[in-house]
Amino acid sequence: MSAAHLCDRSPEVDPEELVTSMTPPPRFDRVRFDTYVPNENEPSQAAAVRACREFAERVAAPARAKSGWRRLFGGGDAEPHAPGLYLDGGFGVGKTHLLASLWHTVPGPAKAYGTFVELTHLVGALGFAEAVARLSQHRLLAIDEFELDDPGDTMLVTRLLRELTDAGVFVAATSNTLPDKLGEGRFAAEDFLREIHSMSARFTVVRVDGPDYxxxxxxxxxxxxxxxxxxxxxxxxxxxxxxxxxxxxxxxxxxxxxxxxxxxxxxxxxxxxxxxxxxxxxxxxxxxxxxxxxxxxxxxxxxxxxxxxxxxxxxxxxxxxxxxxxxxxxxxxxxxxxxxxxx
The missing domain is CATH 3.40.50 (Rossmann fold)
Known part of the structure; x- marks a missing residue:
């Protein structure tokens, strides 16, 4: 019996499928907050579970008026909480487990989950306006492996998150880099500081420390x-x-x-x-x-x-x-x- 070759495959993904397939991958089908086992020597892990649970409760609560998000970033009285949760920490500490658990905890179909690469490709496939229209119908957008590897991504994602949070969408993300340090060491991040800082202001950062489990x-x-x-x-x-x-x-x-x-x-x-x-x-x-x-x-x-x-x-x-x-x-x-x- 001869094995198949990945090099013989050239798969295509329909844009509509990109939208409907935005769910946690198979490895994280069954994860929940209760299945996350915090390291006893790393108190930030238990604190991160609590923060994610509280964020999930906020997402599941009755929707606020959309103008509330605009007040948060456009003047007037600030809302008490940012519309984004950002899990920052090293690799192997269970950030994706927590993100998927958050997604599973939020009820209903109005939620989407994808990697940063999948999200940027979705925008490219649908066009910016259509992607915003589709994702604005969701209550939660979960983004795994959040990173800004080039200036184009910086501008695209900053604008996308502004549009979505203004529309009342909650955003949760994981990354190995603090939001105000995204792109550092890879491109001229100083040229895009205003955009990067604008985006980082939309997140509450939760640190998850510990060794690679x-x-x-x-x-x-x-x-x-x-x-x-x-x-x-x-x-x-x-x-x-x-x-x-x-x-x-x-x-x-x-x-x-x-x-x-x-x-x-x-x-x-x-x-x-x-x-x-x-x-x-x-x-x-x-x-x-x-x-x-x-x-x-x-x-x-x-x-x-x-x-x-x-x-x-x-x-x-x-x-x-x-x-x-x-x-x-x-x-x-x-x-x-x-x-x-x-x-």
Whole structure:
């Protein structure tokens, strides 16, 4: 039995599907506040649960008049609470768990959940006015992995959040970067300080501290397989794929990151042949986006070549995207460990 190849897939995602599919990914289908276990040594985690519960109650409360949000940012008497909740902290502390739990807690269908990449692609696919019209019908917009990687995103998202919060939409987001530090070290953020600060003013920031739970007390990642053993694993694992790492990286460049989730739909295990450290920033960011979609879907990863702990070069880890690369490495190692458990 020969395994399939991700490089043979070129999925398309209809704009309407982008809207209807804005729900938490499979890994977070069943998470709730009660299933989040705060680290006893990190009081900020229990405090974050309380803050998220309180925010969920505010979202579920009867809607305020839309003019109230305009008063908050356009003069007059300020509202007592910002319309946004921003979970800031390192990777592996359960921020996505809390965000998904918040989404699940808020009743009714008038809510949307997506990654930052998916949100910006939705705006591109529908057009700004139509995206605002659609999302304004929601009570809650939850945005995972919030980040501003270029000036265009800064302007787009600032305007989008202004329109939505003025329309009475609550926004909850997770990120590894404080809202007033977004874009720092990546582009000329000082040229966009007014926009960045305007956006950050719409959020109440809740810090979530702690070590990466994915590796707490667990062994290191499994050693890479030989090419022969990797091919044998792929051939005997129903629903798996096998691709050369370099070939897959090239294929990702031909797909918008919003399509990466569809790329790995119904895949049981991903096998990557001859993994090498990534030294190109554009390639590395595509790898990060793919890893996030694999992690969302709990798809194990098996590799040959270099260890996954070295998938990004030391130079890359010293740059402006350090936190993204460390999060992706953490998630990859967890997925590799999952693969070892099932073999």
């Amino acid at each position: 994915r590796h707490r007390g667990l062994p290191d990642a499994p050693n890479p397989l030989s090419d022969v053993d990797l091919e044998a694993s792929a051939a005997t694992t129903p629903g798996s794929t096998v691709d050369g790492f370099a070939e897959l990286c090239a294929h990702l460049a031909r797909l918008h990151p919003s399509r990466y989730g569809r790329l790995v739909d119904e895949v049981t295990t991903v096998h990557l042949r001859q993994v090498e450290p990534v030294a190109d920033e554009a390639v590395a960011l595509r790898v990060v986006a793919l890893v996030d979609r694999l992690y969302d879907r709990a798809i194990p990863v098996v590799v040959s070549g270099k260890p996954l702990s070295a998938i990004f070069t030391e130079e890359m880890l010293l740059g402006g995207y350090r936190k993204k690369y460390l999060r992706a490495t953490s998630r990859l190692i967890a997925l590799a460990r999952d693969a070892a458990v099932h073999t």
